[in-house]
Amino acid sequence: MTSVNTLIVQxxxxxxxxxxxKGPWEFDQLPGYGPGASENDRIxxxxxxxxxxxxxxxxxxxxxxxxxxxxxxxxxxxxxxILGHFYQRDEVIxxxxxxxxxxxxANAALTKPDAETIVFCGVHFMAETADILARPEQQVILPxxxxxxxxxxxxxxxxxxxxxxxxxxxxxTEPDADGRQPVIPxxxxxxxxxxxxxCGRNGGIVCTSSNAATVLExxxxxxxxxxxxxxxxxxxNTAKAMGVPLEQMPMWNPRKPLGGNxxxxxxxxxxxxxxxxxxxxxxxxxxxxxxxxxxHPGVKIIVHPESPMPVVDxxxxxxxxxxxxxxxxxxxxxxxxxxxxxxxMVNRLAAEFPDRTIFCLDPVVCPCSTxxxxxxxxxxxxxxxxxxxxxxxxxxxxxDVATDAKVALERMLAALPR
Numbered sequence: 001m002t003s004v005n006t007l008i009v010q011x012x013x014x015x016x017x018x019x020x021x022k023g024p025w026e027f028d029q030l031p032g033y034g035p036g037a038s039e040n041d042r043i044x045x046x047x048x049x050x051x052x053x054x055x056x057x058x059x060x061x062x063x064x065x066x067x068x069x070x071x072x073x074x075x076x077x078x079x080x081x082i083l084g085h086f087y088q089r090d091e092v093i094x095x096x097x098x099x100x101x102x103x104x105x106a107n108a109a110l111t112k113p114d115a116e117t118i119v120f121c122g123v124h125f126m127a128e129t130a131d132i133l134a135r136p137e138q139q140v141i142l143p144x145x146x147x148x149x150x151x152x153x154x155x156x157x158x159x160x161x162x163x164x165x166x167x168x169x170x171x172x173t174e175p176d177a178d179g180r181q182p183v184i185p186x187x188x189x190x191x192x193x194x195x196x197x198x199c200g201r202n203g204g205i206v207c208t209s210s211n212a213a214t215v216l217e218x219x220x221x222x223x224x225x226x227x228x229x230x231x232x233x234x235x236x237n238t239a240k241a242m243g244v245p246l247e248q249m250p251m252w253n254p255r256k257p258l259g260g261n262x263x264x265x266x267x268x269x270x271x272x273x274x275x276x277x278x279x280x281x282x283x284x285x286x287x288x289x290x291x292x293x294x295x296h297p298g299v300k301i302i303v304h305p306e307s308p309m310p311v312v313d314x315x316x317x318x319x320x321x322x323x324x325x326x327x328x329x330x331x332x333x334x335x336x337x338x339x340x341x342x343x344x345m346v347n348r349l350a351a352e353f354p355d356r357t358i359f360c361l362d363p364v365v366c367p368c369s370t371x372x373x374x375x376x377x378x379x380x381x382x383x384x385x386x387x388x389x390x391x392x393x394x395x396x397x398x399x400d401v402a403t404d405a406k407v408a409l410e411r412m413l414a415a416l417p418r
Contacts, residue, residue, distance in 0.1 A: 016366030024373045025053040028146040036369035057377045065376040072383035081115040085122040086321040087342040101321040102189040103208035127395040128193040143378035154276035155230035157194040159254040184223030193397045200407035209320035210417040212238040229274030237305045239271045281306035284340040288361040292338040303340030
C-alpha cells in the first residue's frame, strides 16, 4: 500500500499542500494549523499548543524510529496501551493496540484499567477525554501537543457561555408542563474538556458521530430544544433525518447579536446550530458525487455526516467512520465505492479490500492537517521517555473541569449507537 505521505510527494499537483510531507517539527511552532489547513478555518488567538521534538529524533531515519518504537513497546508491555484514530497516518497506526472512531476509543481505554499509560495517537480533545475517563493513577500522553482540531477551536468556552446566557434570558429557566427544560446543551466529542464540563453542569451531554441520533433523542426527552455545537453539519444532518424541519434549525454565529437570529426564529427553534465545521469534510461536494456517478456507473457512495447537507442528501448513505468501515465490509467483491471522509482511512480501506474499487470523493490528497502532526518521531520520543521513567507530553485535565465533563461523557457512553 502506498502511504498518504508518499502520495503527497509523488503527486504534488494533486495535493492540498506538499509541505505536509515534511516532518511536523518544521512547522509545529508556527501560528495557525499548518500546511494543508483550510483557508476557511477561523484561527482563534492565540492557539497555544507548542510542538517539541529533540533534534536527535528529527534526524533519525525511519528505520531507527520504527526500531525504537518496537523496542519500547516490548519493554513496556502491558503497562502501555496505544490508541489510534481511523484518520491517523499508516506509519503510526500500525502500532495502535486499538483503532477506531472517537466513541470506540473512549470505550477502548476503559478496557485496559491495568495499563499505567495511555498514548493517544489522535488530537488534543481525544487525549483530554481519555484523561477524564482514565483512573487517577493512569497517565495520558499526546505524542505531539500541536495536534489540535480547528473545529474544536471554533467553539470556545466564553462564546458558548455568552450564547447560553442569551438563550436563558430569552427562554427562561422554568421547565414546561412535561418537565422538559427550555434548552439542553449537546456538544460534539470534537470540543474542549471545558465545553464538555459546561454540558455536564447544565444538564447536557456529549455525542459522537456514531451516537448523535441517540443523543438527540435523549436531549429531546429532557428539553424543548437543543443547543448543538460546534459542528453545524452533524447537528443539521442528524436532526433532519429525525424529522426536524430546516426552518427550526437556526444557525448561531457567536460574532453576531443573538447569533444573527431574530427572537421569532429562536422562539420556534428545535435545534440551534453553532457556526462550526470540519475543514476536511467541508471539501466534499455534490459535484464530486455527480462526477463519481458519471465515471463509475453503479458506484455506491457513503459520506461522513460532518459533510454539508446537500452532500449527505446526494450520497447513498452517511455514517460515522465506524459506519463507513462497516459499509465497506458489507459490500461485495467487484463493488465500486466512493467515500467522503479523511484520505488516510479511505486509502487503508482500499488496501484492505483489493477486490473492490474504493476511492476518495475528493481527488486531492489532503489529510487532516492536525491529526497528521502525530509522526513516528514523536511516538518514538514519548515511548523512549516512558522506558527511561519520564512522562513527556502528558495531558492533564483539571479536577474541577474533569468532574463535570465526566458527567456528560458518561451520559454519552450510555447512549449506545443505533
